[in-house]
Amino acid sequence: MQRGRGRLLADWAVVLVAAVLLALVMDRLSVPSPALFGGLAAGLGRALVGRTRLALPRPALTGAQALIGVSAGALVQPETLRVVADHWLPVLGITVATLLVSLAAGQLMRLQRGISSVTGAFAMIAGGASGITAMARDLGADAQLVGVLQYLRVVVIVVAMPVVATTVYGADATGAPAPADDGPGWAAGLLFTAVCVAVGLVLGRVARIPVGALLGPLLVAAALDLTGVAQGADVPGPVESAAFLAIGLQVGIGLTRQSLRVVGRALPLAVALIVGVIGACAGLGLLLSATAGVSRLEGYLATTPGGLYAVLATASGSGADATFVLAVQVLRLFVMLFTAPLLARWLRRGRSPA
Template sequence: MAEPGWGARAADAALVVAVAAGLALALDVLDLPSPALFGGLLAGLARGLAGRRRLAVPKPVTTAAQGLIGVSIGALVDLGTLEAVARNWLPVLLVTLATLLLSVLAGLLMRLQRGVSPVTGAFAMVAGGASGITAMSRELGADERMVAVLQYLRVLLIVALMPVTAATVFGADPGAGGPTVDDAGPGWPAGLLFAAVCLGAGAPLARLLRIPVPALLGPMLVAAGLDLGGLSAGADVPAPLAAAAFLAVGLVVGLAFTRDSLRTIGRAMPLALVVILGLIVACAGLGALLAATTGASALDAYLATTPGGLYAVLATAQDSGADATFVLAVQVLRLFVMLLSAPLLARWLRRTRG
């Protein structure tokens, strides 16, 4: 069979991107987490399974998407979050490290399922940073398809269970926090400049310092540094650009699916559900310990230690009148610890897998 021409290949790629964008918009209307990433994953999955010829996202697009996700994560850091952590730094740090340990143990349990490597199991169960972990998983030797499906299965379960748990167990009162103040920041031109500076400086600096996964971690660290230094003026990646980055990562993962990989993930699903629910309960236990050692309310500590769904957690905190600053501080600290420790964790698991 003759290879299709450039025009046919471009039309094929454009159709997949258009379908992904349409799915992202539909999922956004349904208020699901990470709609752009999910839309790209579903469209890529359909094309990967149905197409006779392989389609791949160009490497420069993948690298840029990783960098933009890194900038978005780095922009979450500010002096307010650091001050909230500093007041209770030891209990917060211990709970964060305990969450990392629980993630590793959960990943080791996933090894009971045939076809799941130690690195894949651990990355699939890392509590927090689903988008960042998914974006870096292939580069660190994990099966990004399994990682993406199980990471977002956990996020979906948290988003579904968290409001009910907060209201029934911790007495959260929806609407008690009043309307949320929307800080739009300095606007999209400043956001574009901020993203360009972080991308332009982050990856080369990370390569110079030999930081693993430089395309994501470099821009993330530069963005955090600019925020903490007061040089960003509150700028963030413009929403359409961030959505495009998540869409690209979703397409990278979705297009890599095969029928065999789909069957492997399907076989792993029952064990994964049990392990994820156990991880959610264990993190709630860590929340009880955090409340006992910091003086935070039981609701604040529960929301601060929920293993994922950052934006849904913050929305619940603001809506119920919880201490959103404390919740954000603990969640962001854990997010950074998870992402920065992921390369070391992958290296250790590869060395000890025998």
Template sequence: MGAAGRIGRVLDAAGVLAGAVAATAVFDALGLPSPSLFGGLLAGLVRGLAGRRRLAVPRPGMLAAQGLIGVSIGALVDLETLAALARDWLPVLLVTVGTLVLSLLAGLLLRLRPGISPVTGAFSMIAGGASGITAMSRELGADDRMVAVLQYLRVLLIVVLMPVTAAAVYGAEPGSGGPPVDDAGPGWPAGLLFAAVCVLAGVAVGRLLRLPVAALLGPMLVAAALDLSGLSADATVPGLLDSAAFLLIGLTVGLNFTRDSLRTIGRALPLALLLIVGLIAGCAGLGAVLTATTGASALDGYLATTPGGLYAVLASATDSGADATFVLAVQVLRLFVMLLSAPLLARWLRRAAAG
């Protein structure tokens, strides 16, 4: 490739990146969940369908994005969260497994539409961990385009419906929880150091242990270990880095869209929407089970088992006076179970399909 060709590719990539940042700003203003992921997805989709030459996110960038998302997830774990699970660990674990079973059943039903593999169906319907599941889906053999669209369709529905349901059905009273607690952490320099240590050490540990999707699961486990030991000093991934990671994941998925893949997703959407609504209702049923078997209120049980939209759920729990610590504990446990079981599920589903 000549100098003119290289300059053209750089300008092409810069244009797509600028479009992703602009779309992120618009989606952020609209209040969409994960606006940077949606912004990257839209910009990548437009470029993937319109461009004649293939453009891709460099592999080091993709690995760094996976690592940062893993660190963000791992940093959710702390001793207070684990203590909230200690008393009711058995019903919480059973409800978590129940959510996984519901997800697998929904994934099997999604395969009624042609062109959807077992792994793609299951990953599209896994309830919880949308960012992590999307980031690891291609590496585990799923169609990351369909997984991203359906995972975030569920998150969007939850963000829209959850406040209404919590108030109308469970008697939540917005504003009754008092002002939010300031938990800014030690600042971005410590957060930057924390993220770098977790990503570098996590990738090394993941490869040493031969973890699948080592770039995500390794940093996630290292971040959780540092958080539980107190060595993290409550540091978190700086917001700008977090947004950049989501944007790169969105670009990676969007750039791989084709007209055929869009048609496949479009044909699957009506059935997928029904399954997502059924999954949300099923998880609400599991929330009732959690309420009946623990000391949690009906509102706590509903918010703790809502299948996605973690930060929106925590905001609602804090604002309505629910037990935010218990809600976070159940949500984080499910998040870890879903992400750590995903590679095993992918392997099992591929073998079952081959058999």
């Protein structure tokens, strides 16, 4: 008994060390969400070479979901709501249109054998990659396929966006980025995070919120930010990275040779649909520009389906209105995360027997 427990702990220690090292390498290579990719790669390696299956403990997954929820909720600021209120009709219309584009692409993913309607929809949801990946399994989707395709879209966006912004929309790549706001410090950030997680988990359970482990803390963090109680506090960087690492591990260790074959078969269709979604969102950006009175660059950045922090860096560095871009991106993030449980329920109800 003790020997088996020790072997399990040693197994996890090796996987965690590998995940951290891979995350550091990917960070040096400027890979988006390096902790998540490091965890995914380490988990995948363990899944393919290990003789036994590992499973992320449920408390660790719940904690990771809660931390990602707090991180998303902390993006909401009073200024965000003011900007959305000033342009509420075009912004809301574009957000709904983005959701419909995602849903259409997700249903086209069903053309690939072995992919359910729920998995296809979650794999193609435009935005909120970490949150969607974290809640996928709880809502009946194939978390491994969803995670791989969600972050494939993020990588495509992060690589292509600076080029498109500069060559197509005339962004000035030499502009100085806005100075970073470090907030009130790590101690306040830890307290803010702990309160949001504790209260949010209770709220999610008592109110029976779907995927309450993520959406409960998200609501609490947003409320504390909007009321000014948080005073700019956020999830400390290492804590947030640990959450991403856990989600990456959960996806990676769940992959098998069979699921990798499904991913491989789905890649050509998935890449085509990802490019289509990105193109459709760029078209919606032009429409947003015309209806909200913002520049075409700001419309494009505001509707880019993912890569939030890279989008904000490009907006700040090019002199675009980063507040407007953030407001539209955050509204879409909230809409995608909160409609995901309803979408999953609707798709499961409408699924016809094979």
